Amino acid sequence: MNVANTLAAKDPAVDKDWWRGAVIYQIYPRSFQDSNGDGIGDLLGIAQRLPYVASLGVDAIWISPFFASPMKDFGYDVSDYCDVDPMFGSLADFDVLVQTAHRLGIRVMIDLVLSHTSDQHPWFQLSRSSRTNDKADWYVWSDPKEDGTPPNNWLSIFGGSAWQWDARREQYYLHNFLTSQPDLNFHNPDVRQALLDVTRFWLDRGVDGFRLDTINFYFHDKELRSNPGLPKEKRNANIAPSVNPYNHQEHLYSKNQPENLEFLERFRALLDEYDGTTSVGEVGDAQRGLEIMGEYTRGENRIHMCYAFEFLSGVEPTAERFVEVLAQVDEVAAGGWACWAFSNHDVVRHATRWNLSPAAQRLFATLMMCLRGSVCIYQGEELGLPEADVGFEDLQDPYGIEFWPEFKGRDGCRTPMVWEASNQNGGFTTGQPWLPVSHDHLHRTVLHQEDDPAAILHHYRRAIAFRHAQPALAKGDHDGVRNSDSIVHFTRSHEGEIIFCAFNLSDQPATMALPEGNWTQIGLELGSAGPQADGKLHLGPWQPCLALKTKS
Template sequence: MNTKADFDMGTTLAADKDWWRGAVIYQIYPRSFQDSNGDGIGDLNGITSRLPYVASLGVDAIWISPFFTSPMKDFGYDVSDYCGVDPMFGTLSDFDAMVETAHSLGVRVMIDLVLSHTSDQHPWFVESRANRDNPKSDWFVWAEPKDDGTPPNNWLSIFGGSAWQWDARREQYYLHNFLVEQPDLNFHCPAVQDALLDVVRFWLDRGVDGFRLDTINFYVHDQELRSNPALPKEQRDATIAPSVNPYNHQLHVYSKNRPENLTFLERFRAVLDEYDATTAVGEVGEAQRGLEIMGEYTAGDDRVHMCYSFEFLSGTAPTAERFAKVLHDVDKHVSDGWACWAFSNHDVVRHASRWNLSDPAKRALCTLLLSLRGSVCLYQGEELGLNEADVAFEDLQDPYGVEFWPEFKGRDGCRTPMVWEASNQNAGFTSATPWLPISTEHLHAAAGVQEHDPAALLHHYRKALNFRRTHPALIKGAHEKVTATGSVLHFTRTHGDQTIYCAFNLSDDVVSHDMPDGNWVTIGAELGSTQPGIDGKLHLGAWQVSLSLKT
């Protein structure tokens, strides 16, 4: 079995400062990847022990969701110490060992940074809320009540209800776009920006290669605290928040998406540019203007390198028409930037379930994802074809699910532990009771089972990653003539003198499709790529692909 180290040995890691452009990043949710000490919770040493498996996939980097010191009200996205490792995950020494191991395998390391807010137990907030006169009194977003004692405006929290919480110590409200326990930092305070950039330097000095920036468009709020306008019912979109959440009733022009955010992103990028070959990918949490914001945030060379929004993380069916529309919108809004694509992550229903995919559909969409212009994030277990686990209410851990149950079951179904083997009920993840129950339906899809089946989806992912890695047009090339012809999505990818024609039948029907003019040689047979018939047309079976090289 080839590993990533066979292709990119450690000494070449710093060679390409643009390695991120077209890179494939494997997201690890540390609580659920591998437990090394028998407490039922995944940890850093567990990740280190499984890095040879990750490297064998052929990915360029890993993205590790938060492992910082935290009271875990939102499972690490409520940080109480940006420069510390929570004891449940290990120590800083464990982190250093993990980075060293990853680099030795040719895999770069990106970590999740949650800069928009902290935990209410962070020392910064503890000091800030003590009174109105302390040195950090303006480090968070504090506001006077209206004359009638109600919150200063109508801003809503993604987790439900008002985004303002009364604090008796200061007799003021503080802003929390998420949980009450996650107060928002005040980016209008220069000292806050300076402190956060010091955090960035801390982790870069420890050898990380980049960051995933949580809720990148939430950093800055409107200083005038103007109320958000109502959003007409026909324009509401449940991509970011479930349909039962009143958050969808507003156009969030003042509580997030502020133009002043660009100034901070330029400061952030300047820090990254002090180090060799570093990068950042931002999460744009926005239902109405996601691609526009992606274009603004990634334009030029002085903001973030790449961003992702939620177009392909939604429940909208993955039709040829849908893909073509999104890619055309990207060309319109992100022509000077760079997109990062994902079908699954730790916040959404796994796409195998969300789109009700057959095995051929999973394979075709894997090949499609790895053929798109942009970088790619894969979520742990996606390569095994895992579906969404059914977690009973009494087993729920996610406060989001508890709040909106049963109409919205939260995010636990995509966060259940990774399945490594089918020989025991804990799937090789832990020797104890896991923090979330392991789906018995997942056991037959365990990595160990698929390793021994040459026809398994795991091997298709490896082949598709290898195919992408050996064709520069798919990594950094332009795409042209993105078109939906019936159920067939087709486009060309071009880089230098290499042009690849890609056609995907995104349906259960058998269809015929005309090849473009020119001399083409079919490639990608290992991915099920089919060649034209004697009539010169492509005859594509259900969820079949065709990849051709121009000669």
Template sequence: MNAKVQNTSLTHLAKDPDWWRGAVIYQVYPRSFQDSNGDGIGDLNGIADRLPYIASLGVDAVWISPFFTSPMKDFGYDVSDYCDVDPMFGSISDFDTVIETAHSLGLKVMIDLVLSHTSDQHPWFAESRSSRENAKSDWYVWSDPKPDGTPPNNWLSIFGGSGWQWDGRRLQYYLHNFLSSQPDLNFHEPAVQNALLDVARFWLDRGVDGFRLDTINFYVHDKQLRDNPPLPMDQRNSTIAPQVNPYNHQEHLYSKNQPENLAFLRKLRALMDGYGAAAVGEVGDAQRGLEILGQYTAGDDLMQMCYAFEFLANDQPTATDVQTVMDRVADVAADGWPCWAFSNHDVKRHASRWELDADGLRLMTTLMMCLRGSACIYQGEELGLPEADVAFEDLQDPYGIEFWPEFKGRDGCRTPMVWEPSNQNGGFTAGKPWLPVSHDHMDKSVAGQEDDADALLHHYRKAIALRKAHDALSQGMQDDMKVTGNLLTFTRELNGEKLFCAFNISGVSQNADLPSGAWESAASDLRGTVAPAVNTVHLPAWHCCIAVKKTG
């Protein structure tokens, strides 16, 4: 244990245990951020080298996707050792360097904990599958077959096919909500919960400031293993899984979202509170995502934040869509706290998914920074990177390989970061990158945008700075949300400061009426933002107005 890192971190954390509320979090996908040793795979030293860039954006924290020991069947989301670093990413001392460097720059560090399942190469699973009598025999979800030899119920895997895999050693099936090489842990076993709390404690002692909790609503399964009911066709959508996947045909009533999960989350929160740490949970549910978000973030003894997939969906949100989501959050999560993201490592990049031009990207970025909740930015979105076109022969993602060509998987959003245009690999690596660098990304590199005052990169910095300059935007009440056509208006208010926000989410000019009172621009240097006039403001296509009420 590096005592210096630990002590520095705890002092750092003690300053503001509520740092997460309204925070802006930058997601790093380690394999594709920066390679420091020329093997074509990003690593922890590469992250440490690039932390000054992340800090320059003005964000509060960095979320690092899994870097644990893993056979990499699902690129780190299949963990074989929770308490060590996979050699391809470096060493535990390299991670200590990341922590120390981040903290010296004023950045918090959140790591991606994958608690619902492990790799089938984890020692826990090796022991569990060895017999029905060993000490860990109940650490995973095992079940006898039906009399005809078929799986115990109809649960499906997100990656396609049955959620059950036959094991010839125990002569039983084991549950896997994802790949068959990712067996689900049995949270009904107290020893499993204790072991996972020990994992969280290990990293908290190491100095992390919090966690991103992968598939937080998948932890607990129905102990009776009841069949999931069918989902009516008019309720199916591709928010969580592509339409070509039969996973969409079920209402996942019993395979996830179980009420017993709350007891474990309270234990985890109690542990985190001792360190001043915070968590954001990923709620994977296409029908009840916001409701579960509300359940898991209610009060002060569960998770601080969760995010659902409403703004990670395929269709570009209209003003009405945003209002619908926010009204639903106010209804089911009034006592909780959402975290919003437009892109991440699991979905097509929103520049392509929503077919946005530069004006549209700027407007949606400003909108994110004005909505109530915290925000996650995925590496490269601040550059306006589109989805990369990855040829089938270059695919790495098992999800895409399974459903190609109707669904091309997640590799298109995971290609390497482009740092500068002169290197054929965008400055990511001196070797052959694990995924090809997109030629369409080269003219959007960090170096190229740093030299362009009108570049999207600078807009992200200014939009984040706007959020930081007004506590009402990061932590205040959100009220009076209205929609006229594709014009969205609302107010944010905290401690006597009131802001009026108007967003023209369309390609047609619109006028917005200002509330009574005297207003002045809160974002005069933000491109795409219009200053308020008397009583009204004219908004060209994809423009907004962020106004603060004058006092005195």
């Protein structure tokens, strides 16, 4: 079935660069809204709640995987790329969702997991059956070493070797994640074509773009060379928790291969056949994430935008840290386009991870909306939700179960969205939710905050609206990010519009000299301070300054 892209159909002059500076709302479908009482969110539940999403003013939604899957990794283990898992509904339900979103002016992006499939996918079932079948080379297979051990030292992000023995073929297969998630062999042109065919299937169904999971994992080193060790002082836990030996290697050969660029160019060429489509890649690399982001998004023939993990880590977000990260972006990715996120379905919610006060949460929301790049916000972030405390007995995430209690997994950020507090499930379901609803979330529901003019929900709406009202913030350049003690500051400019942005990332007052020029205070609805007569800027704790440059 070909579902017309109604956004483009409504407006032939649709902005094909709408993604540049866009605000994208991530939906984790298991936990957004259950429409049938089985305790698991679904596609019709998403469609039901889209008027709320539209009220935020976002440009698009990104829906985490809903494809057919045995759910060993909750949809990131796909058994059929071209069908909806029954727990989420049907293809017809997806069509309803797309049509509803487009009617509300929201574009739809879906999560494509191309680097690996489920071991239940028919491709893998055939591939493992013999060494001579039509798909024998569709996955990464290797003979053991003479002593029977795996072919090299590559490690899985989920712990242990990245190789699993298969008795049918008497070979090892590669899995960068769970053993039930075998890696596809991108060196095989038939595999690449099959995945492009999958992409076309969803484009024909009306999607406006894709979030590409683990985009730098697609290709592996053909020679299967072992990764070198990583000195202890260079390790960080951006990608894997500190207790995971994955951090002990420099992943020189198991990912980040140069052949990936040609595939990304083919992928982009396919998207360019469909007006107004876009893509955002997830770059999973602790050492070279920003550099890879620059490589993958440079020019007009690769991925539109990427995000790395610098602001998804637990590193304290000081003024110095922001300058460090954004200066590196200017150095290695100036010709590309970033997509910034502070929270998602894989990390501790940033309100908890960074131990933010309500005032600090508001400031970081404003800061995000002023950065050069596009923006992803994660469901519930706009409610100021903290990380939920999920007991071991309620854990579903295999990652958390494996590394408990030093790492509690990802369930704490995946608990159900809270809509209203009339029952213990927050309006998410009439049944038993797949993860327990946090009692701490029940006084932060959408309905509760709608009735409170001071709620953070309204601040997010104002910040998103402010970004959209100022072209310099959405699409403009910046002059480099600097700091004066605790104040991060920069200017954004676009077609003659110049906006000065400053943010006091501290719970203490701070002062700095204003740049030269005449400045008019804007952003009062976001708590913006105004320029002072003494030529200085005086910011209260967690206060921004937003000012428009005017002619003398």
